[in-house]
Amino acid sequence: MGVEEQEKKVVDDADIDVSVLEGVGPATKQKLNSAGIYNLMDLVVHSANYLLEVLGGSMSKVLLLQEKARAKLTEFRVLYADFVSADQLYEQRKKIAFISTGSKNLDNLLLGGIETQAITEFYGEFGSGKTQICHTVCVNVQLGADQGGLSSPAIYLDTEHTFRPSRILEIAEGKSDVPFEMLRNIHVARAMNSSHLRLLVRNLGRKIRETDARLVVLDSAVAPFRAEYVGRAQLAERQQVLNVMMHDLTRLSELYDVAVLMTNQVMAKPDVFFGDPTRPIGGHVVSHATTYRLYLRKARNARVASIMDSPHHPPGEAVFIIAKEGILDQD
Ligand code: GTP
Ligand code: MG
Numbered sequence: 001m002g003v004e005e006q007e008k009k010v011v012d013d014a015d016i017d018v019s020v021l022e023g024v025g026p027a028t029k030q031k032l033n034s035a036g037i038y039n040l041m042d043l044v045v046h047s048a049n050y051l052l053e054v055l056g057g058s059m060s061k062v063l064l065l066q067e068k069a070r071a072k073l074t075e076f077r078v079l080y081a082d083f084v085s086a087d088q089l090y091e092q093r094k095k096i097a098f099i100s101t102g103s104k105n106l107d108n109l110l111l112g113g114i115e116t117q118a119i120t121e122f123y124g125e126f127g128s129g130k131t132q133i134c135h136t137v138c139v140n141v142q143l144g145a146d147q148g149g150l151s152s153p154a155i156y157l158d159t160e161h162t163f164r165p166s167r168i169l170e171i172a173e174g175k176s177d178v179p180f181e182m183l184r185n186i187h188v189a190r191a192m193n194s195s196h197l198r199l200l201v202r203n204l205g206r207k208i209r210e211t212d213a214r215l216v217v218l219d220s221a222v223a224p225f226r227a228e229y230v231g232r233a234q235l236a237e238r239q240q241v242l243n244v245m246m247h248d249l250t251r252l253s254e255l256y257d258v259a260v261l262m263t264n265q266v267m268a269k270p271d272v273f274f275g276d277p278t279r280p281i282g283g284h285v286v287s288h289a290t291t292y293r294l295y296l297r298k299a300r301n302a303r304v305a306s307i308m309d310s311p312h313h314p315p316g317e318a319v320f321i322i323a324k325e326g327i328l329d330q331d
Contacts, residue, residue: 016039016072017029017040018032018033018037018069020040021043021068021072024065028055031054032054036206037051041205042206043069044069044073092117097115097214098115098116099214099259100147100149101136101140102137102148102328103318103320106305106318107148108318109294109313111312115291115292116214117254117257118253118260118292119246119250121221121262121286122294122296123264123295123296124266124295126265129320130219130264130296131160131219132322134156134263135167135326137154138156138186139182141215142154150214152215153211153212153214154186154187155187155208155211156217157191158191159218159219160219160220169183174325174326175325187213193228194228204248205256208256209256213258214258219263221282222265222282222286226238226281242282246286246289249262264282264286265280266279291310293307293308301321301330302320304318304319
Protein backbone atom coordinates (compact mmCIF):
# COMPACT_ATOMS: atom_id res chain seq x y z
CA MET A 1 0.00 0.00 0.00
CA GLY A 2 1.45 3.37 -0.98
CA VAL A 3 1.85 6.23 1.46
CA GLU A 4 -1.12 8.09 -0.01
CA GLU A 5 -3.43 5.11 0.35
CA GLN A 6 -2.13 4.43 3.81
CA GLU A 7 -2.87 7.99 4.84
CA LYS A 8 -6.36 7.73 3.47
CA LYS A 9 -6.82 4.54 5.47
CA VAL A 10 -5.64 6.32 8.61
CA VAL A 11 -8.23 9.01 8.07
CA ASP A 12 -10.91 6.34 7.66
CA ASP A 13 -9.69 4.54 10.77
CA ALA A 14 -9.97 7.75 12.69
CA ASP A 15 -13.73 7.46 12.50
CA ILE A 16 -14.17 3.91 13.72
CA ASP A 17 -16.22 4.28 16.90
CA VAL A 18 -14.95 2.74 20.14
CA SER A 19 -18.20 0.78 20.42
CA VAL A 20 -17.07 -1.64 17.69
CA LEU A 21 -14.78 -3.22 20.26
CA GLU A 22 -15.95 -6.22 22.17
CA GLY A 23 -16.42 -5.21 25.80
CA VAL A 24 -17.25 -1.56 25.09
CA GLY A 25 -20.90 -1.23 26.02
CA PRO A 26 -22.92 1.99 26.35
CA ALA A 27 -21.59 2.79 29.82
CA THR A 28 -17.94 2.35 28.85
CA LYS A 29 -18.53 4.27 25.64
CA GLN A 30 -20.00 7.12 27.63
CA LYS A 31 -17.07 7.20 30.02
CA LEU A 32 -14.65 7.24 27.12
CA ASN A 33 -16.58 9.92 25.24
CA SER A 34 -16.75 12.16 28.27
CA ALA A 35 -12.96 11.98 28.44
CA GLY A 36 -12.59 12.93 24.78
CA ILE A 37 -12.09 9.41 23.41
CA TYR A 38 -14.42 8.61 20.54
CA ASN A 39 -12.69 6.31 18.14
CA LEU A 40 -10.06 3.63 17.88
CA MET A 41 -7.33 6.09 17.11
CA ASP A 42 -8.14 8.08 20.26
CA LEU A 43 -8.00 4.87 22.23
CA VAL A 44 -4.61 3.91 20.89
CA VAL A 45 -2.90 7.25 21.29
CA HIS A 46 -3.92 7.98 24.88
CA SER A 47 -1.75 6.67 27.69
CA ALA A 48 -2.84 3.56 29.55
CA ASN A 49 -2.65 5.49 32.80
CA TYR A 50 -5.10 8.04 31.54
CA LEU A 51 -7.49 5.33 30.36
CA LEU A 52 -7.25 3.68 33.75
CA GLU A 53 -8.17 6.97 35.36
CA VAL A 54 -11.16 7.28 33.00
CA LEU A 55 -12.43 3.71 33.11
CA GLY A 56 -11.38 2.46 36.51
CA GLY A 57 -10.92 -1.28 36.86
CA SER A 58 -7.58 -2.90 36.28
CA MET A 59 -4.57 -2.00 34.22
CA SER A 60 -4.60 -5.38 32.49
CA LYS A 61 -8.11 -4.69 31.21
CA VAL A 62 -7.06 -1.30 29.92
CA LEU A 63 -4.05 -2.77 28.14
CA LEU A 64 -6.23 -5.46 26.61
CA LEU A 65 -8.66 -2.84 25.32
CA GLN A 66 -5.82 -0.91 23.72
CA GLU A 67 -4.49 -4.13 22.23
CA LYS A 68 -7.89 -4.81 20.66
CA ALA A 69 -8.05 -1.31 19.24
CA ARG A 70 -4.55 -1.68 17.85
CA ALA A 71 -5.43 -5.00 16.27
CA LYS A 72 -8.37 -3.37 14.48
CA LEU A 73 -6.13 -0.65 13.22
CA THR A 74 -3.89 -3.03 11.36
CA GLU A 75 -3.06 -0.46 8.75
CA PHE A 76 -2.48 2.27 11.29
CA ARG A 77 1.23 2.81 10.86
CA VAL A 78 1.74 6.53 10.98
CA LEU A 79 3.73 7.84 13.91
CA TYR A 80 2.39 6.38 17.11
CA ALA A 81 0.84 2.96 17.05
CA ASP A 82 3.81 1.10 15.70
CA PHE A 83 7.21 1.40 14.12
CA VAL A 84 7.29 3.49 11.00
CA SER A 85 9.92 3.46 8.35
CA ALA A 86 11.99 6.58 7.96
CA ASP A 87 10.55 7.26 4.53
CA GLN A 88 7.08 7.53 6.06
CA LEU A 89 8.41 9.94 8.66
CA TYR A 90 10.03 11.82 5.82
CA GLU A 91 6.69 11.99 3.99
CA GLN A 92 4.98 13.18 7.17
CA ARG A 93 7.61 15.85 7.77
CA LYS A 94 7.41 16.94 4.14
CA LYS A 95 3.82 18.03 4.78
CA ILE A 96 4.94 20.67 7.28
CA ALA A 97 3.49 24.01 6.20
CA PHE A 98 3.83 27.59 7.38
CA ILE A 99 1.34 30.30 8.27
CA SER A 100 2.45 33.89 7.89
CA THR A 101 2.38 36.08 10.98
CA GLY A 102 1.75 39.12 8.78
CA SER A 103 5.30 40.40 9.30
CA LYS A 104 8.01 39.27 6.86
CA ASN A 105 10.62 39.97 9.53
CA LEU A 106 8.91 37.72 12.00
CA ASP A 107 8.27 35.04 9.36
CA ASN A 108 11.95 35.11 8.43
CA LEU A 109 12.95 34.79 12.06
CA LEU A 110 10.72 31.70 12.20
CA LEU A 111 12.24 30.42 8.93
CA GLY A 112 8.88 30.58 7.17
CA GLY A 113 6.19 31.41 9.73
CA ILE A 114 4.12 29.51 12.28
CA GLU A 115 4.82 25.85 11.55
CA THR A 116 2.44 22.88 11.49
CA GLN A 117 3.40 19.77 13.47
CA ALA A 118 4.94 22.06 16.07
CA ILE A 119 4.10 24.15 19.12
CA THR A 120 5.12 27.79 18.87
CA GLU A 121 4.98 29.82 22.05
CA PHE A 122 5.02 33.60 22.34
CA TYR A 123 5.67 34.92 25.81
CA GLY A 124 6.05 38.41 27.13
CA GLU A 125 4.60 40.96 29.49
CA PHE A 126 1.13 42.51 29.16
CA GLY A 127 0.66 44.52 26.01
CA SER A 128 3.60 42.90 24.25
CA GLY A 129 1.35 41.74 21.38
CA LYS A 130 0.59 38.09 22.14
CA THR A 131 -3.16 38.33 21.64
CA GLN A 132 -2.80 40.51 18.55
CA ILE A 133 -0.53 37.89 16.97
CA CYS A 134 -3.13 35.20 17.75
CA HIS A 135 -5.88 37.23 16.08
CA THR A 136 -3.80 37.98 13.00
CA VAL A 137 -2.68 34.38 12.49
CA CYS A 138 -6.31 33.17 12.75
CA VAL A 139 -7.09 35.35 9.75
CA ASN A 140 -3.90 34.51 7.87
CA VAL A 141 -4.33 30.73 8.13
CA GLN A 142 -7.51 31.13 6.08
CA LEU A 143 -5.80 32.94 3.23
CA GLY A 144 -4.47 31.16 0.15
CA ALA A 145 -0.89 29.97 -0.15
CA ASP A 146 0.04 33.07 -2.18
CA GLN A 147 -0.90 35.20 0.86
CA GLY A 148 0.90 33.04 3.40
CA GLY A 149 -2.09 30.94 4.45
CA LEU A 150 -3.24 27.34 4.30
CA SER A 151 -6.85 27.98 3.18
CA SER A 152 -7.97 26.39 6.45
CA PRO A 153 -10.06 27.22 9.50
CA ALA A 154 -8.72 27.96 12.99
CA ILE A 155 -9.61 26.83 16.50
CA TYR A 156 -9.22 29.37 19.30
CA LEU A 157 -9.13 28.43 22.98
CA ASP A 158 -9.59 31.67 24.86
CA THR A 159 -8.79 31.49 28.57
CA GLU A 160 -8.54 35.22 29.21
CA HIS A 161 -11.72 36.35 27.47
CA THR A 162 -9.75 38.58 25.18
CA PHE A 163 -10.88 37.11 21.85
CA ARG A 164 -12.59 39.91 19.88
CA PRO A 165 -14.64 39.06 16.77
CA SER A 166 -14.69 42.75 15.87
CA ARG A 167 -10.90 42.80 15.82
CA ILE A 168 -10.88 39.72 13.54
CA LEU A 169 -13.26 41.55 11.20
CA GLU A 170 -11.04 44.61 11.17
CA ILE A 171 -7.95 42.53 10.31
CA ALA A 172 -9.88 40.42 7.78
CA GLU A 173 -11.28 43.45 5.95
CA GLY A 174 -7.82 44.35 4.76
CA LYS A 175 -7.10 40.87 3.45
CA SER A 176 -10.32 39.36 2.18
CA ASP A 177 -13.46 40.24 0.23
CA VAL A 178 -15.49 38.07 2.58
CA PRO A 179 -14.45 39.07 6.11
CA PHE A 180 -17.59 37.53 7.64
CA GLU A 181 -16.61 34.16 6.16
CA MET A 182 -13.42 34.43 8.15
CA LEU A 183 -15.33 34.86 11.38
CA ARG A 184 -17.32 31.76 10.57
CA ASN A 185 -14.13 29.76 10.15
CA ILE A 186 -12.78 30.49 13.60
CA HIS A 187 -14.12 28.05 16.16
CA VAL A 188 -13.85 29.66 19.56
CA ALA A 189 -14.15 28.10 23.00
CA ARG A 190 -13.92 30.11 26.17
CA ALA A 191 -12.21 28.03 28.79
CA MET A 192 -13.61 28.85 32.21
CA ASN A 193 -10.73 27.33 34.18
CA SER A 194 -7.83 24.93 33.85
CA SER A 195 -9.97 21.78 34.04
CA HIS A 196 -12.21 23.11 31.31
CA LEU A 197 -9.16 23.93 29.21
CA ARG A 198 -7.77 20.42 29.71
CA LEU A 199 -11.11 18.94 28.68
CA LEU A 200 -11.23 21.11 25.57
CA VAL A 201 -7.72 19.98 24.65
CA ARG A 202 -8.72 16.35 25.26
CA ASN A 203 -11.56 16.80 22.78
CA LEU A 204 -9.55 18.71 20.22
CA GLY A 205 -8.87 15.72 17.97
CA ARG A 206 -12.52 15.44 17.11
CA LYS A 207 -12.92 19.18 16.62
CA ILE A 208 -9.92 19.27 14.29
CA ARG A 209 -11.36 16.43 12.23
CA GLU A 210 -14.78 18.10 12.09
CA THR A 211 -13.47 21.49 11.07
CA ASP A 212 -10.30 20.62 9.08
CA ALA A 213 -8.54 23.33 11.08
CA ARG A 214 -4.80 23.67 10.59
CA LEU A 215 -4.29 26.10 13.47
CA VAL A 216 -5.02 25.77 17.18
CA VAL A 217 -4.53 28.87 19.34
CA LEU A 218 -4.29 28.81 23.13
CA ASP A 219 -4.37 32.32 24.58
CA SER A 220 -3.15 31.92 27.26
CA ALA A 221 -2.14 28.30 27.76
CA VAL A 222 -0.63 28.43 31.22
CA ALA A 223 -2.34 31.33 33.00
CA PRO A 224 -5.33 29.33 34.32
CA PHE A 225 -3.03 26.79 35.91
CA ARG A 226 -1.02 29.51 37.52
CA ALA A 227 -4.13 31.15 38.91
CA GLU A 228 -5.60 27.96 40.35
CA TYR A 229 -2.61 26.01 41.61
CA VAL A 230 -1.09 28.49 44.00
CA GLY A 231 1.91 28.12 46.24
CA ARG A 232 4.63 25.56 46.44
CA ALA A 233 2.38 22.88 47.87
CA GLN A 234 0.43 22.63 44.62
CA LEU A 235 3.33 23.06 42.26
CA ALA A 236 3.95 19.35 41.66
CA GLU A 237 0.30 18.72 40.92
CA ARG A 238 0.13 21.72 38.62
CA GLN A 239 3.14 20.56 36.67
CA GLN A 240 1.68 17.11 36.33
CA VAL A 241 -1.61 18.23 34.79
CA LEU A 242 0.18 20.77 32.64
CA ASN A 243 2.48 18.04 31.42
CA VAL A 244 -0.43 15.88 30.27
CA MET A 245 -1.97 18.82 28.40
CA MET A 246 1.30 19.73 26.71
CA HIS A 247 1.78 16.13 25.58
CA ASP A 248 -1.73 16.12 24.15
CA LEU A 249 -0.92 19.24 22.18
CA THR A 250 2.30 17.79 20.81
CA ARG A 251 0.56 14.63 19.72
CA LEU A 252 -2.32 16.50 18.10
CA SER A 253 -0.01 18.82 16.21
CA GLU A 254 1.83 15.88 14.66
CA LEU A 255 -1.11 13.57 14.14
CA TYR A 256 -3.29 16.14 12.41
CA ASP A 257 -0.55 18.29 10.91
CA VAL A 258 -1.78 21.43 12.67
CA ALA A 259 0.12 24.41 14.03
CA VAL A 260 -0.28 25.03 17.75
CA LEU A 261 0.20 28.67 18.69
CA MET A 262 0.22 29.36 22.41
CA THR A 263 0.89 32.38 24.55
CA ASN A 264 2.42 32.62 27.97
CA GLN A 265 3.13 35.29 30.53
CA VAL A 266 6.39 36.11 32.20
CA MET A 267 6.77 35.54 35.89
CA ALA A 268 6.07 38.54 38.05
CA LYS A 269 7.50 37.04 41.23
CA PRO A 270 10.94 35.66 40.59
CA ASP A 271 11.27 34.12 44.03
CA VAL A 272 8.23 31.89 43.69
CA PHE A 273 9.31 29.37 41.11
CA PHE A 274 12.57 29.28 39.24
CA GLY A 275 14.35 32.50 39.96
CA ASP A 276 14.76 34.23 36.59
CA PRO A 277 12.38 37.20 36.28
CA THR A 278 12.32 37.12 32.46
CA ARG A 279 11.29 33.49 32.32
CA PRO A 280 7.94 32.33 30.99
CA ILE A 281 5.80 30.45 33.49
CA GLY A 282 5.29 26.72 33.47
CA GLY A 283 8.87 25.64 34.06
CA HIS A 284 10.47 22.67 32.34
CA VAL A 285 7.18 21.00 31.53
CA VAL A 286 6.26 23.78 29.13
CA SER A 287 9.77 24.54 27.91
CA HIS A 288 10.38 20.91 26.93
CA ALA A 289 7.08 20.59 25.13
CA THR A 290 7.29 23.72 23.01
CA THR A 291 9.12 23.44 19.70
CA TYR A 292 9.77 27.17 19.33
CA ARG A 293 9.73 29.88 22.00
CA LEU A 294 9.75 33.55 21.25
CA TYR A 295 10.10 36.36 23.72
CA LEU A 296 8.18 39.55 22.92
CA ARG A 297 9.09 42.95 24.25
CA LYS A 298 7.87 46.46 23.70
CA ALA A 299 10.10 48.93 21.93
CA ARG A 300 9.37 52.52 20.95
CA ASN A 301 6.40 52.31 18.51
CA ALA A 302 7.15 48.67 17.76
CA ARG A 303 7.57 45.19 19.17
CA VAL A 304 10.63 42.98 19.15
CA ALA A 305 10.51 39.18 19.05
CA SER A 306 13.54 37.08 19.96
CA ILE A 307 13.98 33.36 19.37
CA MET A 308 14.73 31.84 22.75
CA ASP A 309 14.66 28.12 22.30
CA SER A 310 14.63 26.17 19.07
CA PRO A 311 16.23 23.00 17.77
CA HIS A 312 17.41 24.59 14.54
CA HIS A 313 16.81 28.33 14.40
CA PRO A 314 19.79 30.61 14.75
CA PRO A 315 19.35 33.14 17.57
CA GLY A 316 17.94 36.39 16.30
CA GLU A 317 15.40 39.18 16.59
CA ALA A 318 12.62 40.61 14.48
CA VAL A 319 10.90 43.98 14.71
CA PHE A 320 7.20 44.28 13.85
CA ILE A 321 4.30 46.61 14.54
CA ILE A 322 0.70 46.19 15.61
CA ALA A 323 -1.50 48.15 13.21
CA LYS A 324 -5.18 48.39 12.31
CA GLU A 325 -4.52 45.64 9.74
CA GLY A 326 -2.95 43.36 12.37
CA ILE A 327 0.70 42.36 12.65
CA LEU A 328 2.87 44.13 10.04
CA ASP A 329 6.44 45.09 9.28
CA GLN A 330 7.55 48.56 10.19
CA ASP A 331 8.00 50.51 6.96
P1 GTP B 1 -1.71 40.48 27.92
O1 GTP B 1 -2.68 39.48 27.38
O2 GTP B 1 -2.35 41.50 28.75
O3 GTP B 1 -0.55 39.82 28.62
O4 GTP B 1 -1.08 41.29 26.68
P2 GTP B 1 -0.82 40.86 25.16
O5 GTP B 1 0.63 40.55 25.00
O6 GTP B 1 -1.78 39.83 24.72
O7 GTP B 1 -1.08 42.21 24.38
P3 GTP B 1 -2.16 42.51 23.22
O8 GTP B 1 -1.79 41.71 22.04
O9 GTP B 1 -3.52 42.37 23.75
O10 GTP B 1 -1.95 44.04 22.95
C1 GTP B 1 -0.73 44.56 22.53
C2 GTP B 1 -0.91 45.93 21.99
O11 GTP B 1 -1.63 45.85 20.76
C3 GTP B 1 -1.70 46.89 22.83
O12 GTP B 1 -0.90 47.49 23.79
C4 GTP B 1 -2.16 47.88 21.80
O13 GTP B 1 -1.10 48.81 21.56
C5 GTP B 1 -2.30 47.07 20.56
N1 GTP B 1 -3.70 46.76 20.25
C6 GTP B 1 -4.56 46.05 20.98
N2 GTP B 1 -5.78 46.01 20.40
C7 GTP B 1 -5.65 46.69 19.25
C8 GTP B 1 -6.56 47.00 18.20
O14 GTP B 1 -7.72 46.63 18.21
N3 GTP B 1 -6.07 47.73 17.16
C9 GTP B 1 -4.79 48.15 17.12
N4 GTP B 1 -4.36 48.84 16.07
N5 GTP B 1 -3.91 47.88 18.11
C10 GTP B 1 -4.33 47.16 19.15
MG1 MG C 1 -3.37 38.84 25.69
